[in-house]
Amino acid sequence: MNILLMSCGSLSFILLAAHFLRSGDISIAFAMIGSIFLIFLKRRWSRYISAIILSAGIPVWIMTAAGSIQQRITTDSPWIRLSVIMGLVIAFFILISFLCFKSVKNIKERETDRWAGGAVLLTVVLLIIGRWKAPYQMIIFDRFVPGSGMAEIVLLGIYSGFITELFLTLKNTSKLRVRMWAGFSVVFFLQFILGISGIDQFLMTGNLHIPVPAVIVGGPVFRGSGFFMMTLFFVTIAAAGPAWCSYFCYFGAWDNVAARRAGKCGFIPTKNILIRVLILAIIVFTVYMFRIFSVSEIAAASAAICFGLTGLIIMRMMSAKRGVMIHCTSYCPIGLIAALAGKISPFRIRIEKTCSSCMACSKVCRYGALGNNEIISHKPGLTCTLCGDCVNVCHNNSIHYNFYGLSQKTARALFTVIVVSIHAVFLGFARI
Template identity: 35%
Template sequence: MAFLKKHIPALAVALIVAALLFAARAMTQFDILLFDRFLPGLGFVQVAGAAALGFWLTGKFLDPVTAPKWRRRTWLWISAAFFGQLLLGLTVSPVFLMTGGLHFPVPMVIEGGVVYRGGLSFMPILFLSTILLSGPAWCSQLCYMGGCDLYRSRAGKNSKAFSMPVKGRWYFRIGSVVLVAFVALLLRFLGAPGWLAVTLVALWGVAGWLIVAFVSPRRRQMIHCNLFCPMGAIVSLLKWVNPVRLRFNQNHCTRCMRCVRVCPYAAITASDLDKGRPALNCTMCGDCHSACSHGAVEYRFLGLGPSKARTAYVVVVLALYVTFLMLARI
């Protein structure tokens, strides 16, 4: 009984992961799990492994000391699973692809595709559902590209501290959303050929990877996610549909500025600390919570205390993360 009580969050993650994966398995016409493809009928073994992984990771994420390291590490796993299977699917066997129907692995296609097609498809619906359930966690744990930007942003000189906000960053962020929408609309109304849309998306993707590779380490910040990718701005604007919030408790904050230095999104300045909340582009990654030794960074969710609110948020994000990890394929 004591074991169960102590591990309620981890058990919750494991059960949610198992339920989501069994549901996905039952609802799809094809084998959505890799185990079912290679070892027909044994998909339940993968579900059990995923649930165990979720159980184990919960401890790592709930401990503020280990949370930032495991968040960075596990976020890269999503990129490795996604791009690794894409590569294997294209070079070794289509069994590594989700359906065999390729689309471009560039996050902005979620926005561009909606405008270009004039309707929602599976990816935008998944994206919006994720925001509803986990707020901005798409941009701190779930997207296949953000983990690489975080990794590169820590690769530059003096990587111990991230840099301060880039001046006028919202011009870049909103400009990117408007540009993608405008070009997609133009292509749609001009009836442009498919190859032109594909070429533009490919160019955008290449530009994005160049920023990840060279600009983020130089600027010591997630420049791709913070300034270039339109989905980052869209997440920042839509995340409020989720009720979880992050606040700086003025009674505990000593203005030591440690949280400022560990924020990869430059979402904390002295003025944000005065206001008691991070900037709009905060992705609730929780790194500032781990860095604050004064207990001033608090999660707020309904009437729960800060610790329980954080636990509830971690459970939801981790359950989604492990499910995504199992299904991260094109």
């Protein structure tokens, strides 16, 4: 039954792809090609999505049949054979959609099914909006084969479903988060290197953007334009709060890797907030002066590179020794903005009164947000990035994700769907 369903399902997607290719809808044709993978997955969410797409094919074939038969009749051409063929195609699609829906019951139900399905849909919708509305060709596949971005979107949707499922099933998600985050950073820098080595398709705007987070603020202050990255940053912050600094930032991923090399977690400097405010103020002021005195782009870019290199030295010399992310908690100005602006997101980490002050969570917090004071006051510090590592280790279940009115479990699942979807969207976008 399964093999029959998979082969007939794939054939149906291929038929739809051929139909859309013929009618010139290349993007939808590619989306159908990407959807073939859905039918091979033994998950309820993928089967449901396949069934919905295939049933949406029924009216497509009915309209195609009606149009073609009508045309034959008007031109006095033979139409009976065509109507039989189209009738068979429609019947085939009705049958395969029915079988697909029916097969859902034979697949083991998982608690994570609807969240994984939600992540697939959210990823696909966000990527389609980005592809459609952004001022640049955002999806990397599209830049090489026009239209093929839709196949990439479907594949990233499937990836997002799987990662969400993993996050919600694993007991400790720390390693998964780090791998996912570092994986994104590798893809980011690989595209950046390919872009600057001459393959322009890998540069989102076609212009060079120094991959140092401070440039997200410094760039627009210097140029007085180019707010794309800043907008992307604030949209992410509004949706996922300071999780920018524990899931998405291409640079912070390496501070995390450095801090983990030390094994044990240390402490962050006590005056870290003052240091960061000062660094942010110096950057904005310096860049503004660059602009006033018309400093060349090359000189400004060199200053940004020096700032980034100093950050790498801090990672190597301090984070790797202390076991906490000194670069991200005490040096990077964007981290400060993410922490402050992140308050607009309703997601929080909450410490319950049941906390026994065992400090197990404190020992895994690489952001130094769970010192003695924070545990006593039952409130994580400003450097908390909602990474979730502490949630994994509390034996009392006293520390958890919180979102107004939602249960702990739902808050965590919703947060996961959002961060994984944004991660998949970032993976799909070409680099600046």
